[in-house]
Amino acid sequence: MRPHSEPAGRVADAVAGHWVDRLAPAPARPYLRLARIERPVGWWLLLLPCWWSAALAGIAGARPPDPLHLALFLIGAVAMRGAGSTYNDIADRDLDAQVERTRSRPLPSGQVSARAAAVFLVAQALVGLAVLLQFNGTAIVVGVLSLAPVAIYPFMKRVMPLPQGVLGLAFAWGALMGWVAVFGRLDAPALWLYAGTVAWIVGYDTIYAVQDIEDDAIAGIKSSARLFAGRLTQAVGLCYALAAALMVPALWGAGAGLLGWLGLAGFSAHLAWQVARLSPQDGVRALGLFRSNRNAGLILFAGLAADALQRSL
Template identity: 80%
Template sequence: MSTPAPEDRRVADAVAGHWVDTLAPRWARPYLRLARIDRPIGWWLLLLPCWWSAALAAIATDAAFPNPLHLVLFLIGAVAMRGAGSTYNDIADRDLDAQVERTRSRPLPSGQVRARHAALFLLAQTGVGLCVLLQFNGTAILVGIASLVPVAIYPFMKRIMPMPQAVLGLAFAWGALMGWVAVFGRLDAPAYLLYAGTIAWVVGYDTIYAVQDIEDDEIAGIRSSARTFGRGLKAAVGLCYAASAILVALAAWKAGAGVVGAFGVALFAGHLGRQVVRLETRDGRGALGLFRSNRDAGLILFAGLTLDASVQHFLR
């Protein structure tokens, strides 16, 4: 059997049969993998807090639905900045990634892309994100730029912190602020509560994700919340998810959500609870499936909040 060319080597945890591996030009495949285009769950998880926040803003302003232009801009920005963040993370982590089974097939440790080419690709993706950000008001631009701080320090936290997922939470939850500030030009209690709840959600789901790497992380000396929690991992994820549901519910209440919004939050909480029940601390494949299911949990919450905005608008 012949060895596949470097550009044909699929990343270990990518979606099987993704168009990146089948339809994209071969020269582009390593760069698309570097941007995690073959693993769309990342940009979904970055996007959904933006959409939640936009939906809360719609409720608070008695709009029938979130601003469609904002939703589209957030989508483009999430894909671009997820790619930029992943590229930056892989540049910083290329030596560590080479020591972990799941990550050694990534473009940099596997030699598909050189570090200097990855850096140029990072600049291009950041440029797209900046173009998106400049479409918002001045306060939103400043808030968006501030998000670069946790993004910049996260890759180094896994070397020194027992729970680097907390820093990841600060970065991935940032959209919970953006949807609100894009409408109001300021940050209020609902945005802060949603941000806190989203941080707890991120820590919970990324702890589940880290279950895949517990053994390799121990060998390589990489720190993670999955290792830190140990035998208490399942209970810890449950506490994170419970805190997330409570804080999101408070955010919805402060924004003026009604019964429909509360039902959406309840369904979101139920989905998170189901993940905890099904979580097995030594089942890496199952953990990946549970992690990916957070897209559905987030879409359920967004649908509930959006429907609440519509119902309240048309009943008034």
């Protein structure tokens, strides 16, 4: 008997009616779901810090963001988000079986074996490695170092009350990569951008975790949503305010102009809108607000990229 109530092959938290269910060959569907192909917001949120960093480097170097770098970051983000999600599902398959939203995922539901998932993980990681090898030597070293927080994150929800902090360290790594890919070194603006991005990620993943507060408590899974409890809105607001504040010296250090500052202002306004809309009791709204961070990130990128382009003219 299946350990969940979903129809065979369906996943409760997957996007309904996606092309994965309609067009992909049946044997491929569980693997595409492992990679979260039907939920592109994940790779967008991994990609955007890379693009911010590339645009910030463009401002500092008075050149537009390198189109090749932007394309490589896109490919790498899709591959590594898929690899990270697969790795997370392998590590969490027993915990996922205890949570209503995740128990129908490919591994806990038996659609894919752990061994097959591991092979799929390696294949995706090799694509990410091929992308990383296109950059300079320093960028390759920095990229490899990102594997440390990625490797430990799935286990942090068992032992620490704020696992989103470790997720932030991993998902924000692109804020370093765009800069080092251009200059071959890490400078203060990239480090400030990284710090601000970590705070942004802790904020948006706290919103995401609102969906699972009750099930996480039953399963003993720790999360920032549980940690902050009745102060959740204030905590997310503080994370977002910190994110915006830490990005100020990043833009200042890179020599950003009006367009870059307008991008940061628009990004900050979007985050404030999220906080105003957040309801700790409304998981559906929380998911929508979480997904809206793609738009917030694109606003910031548009401002930074326009600033870099203007300086190059």
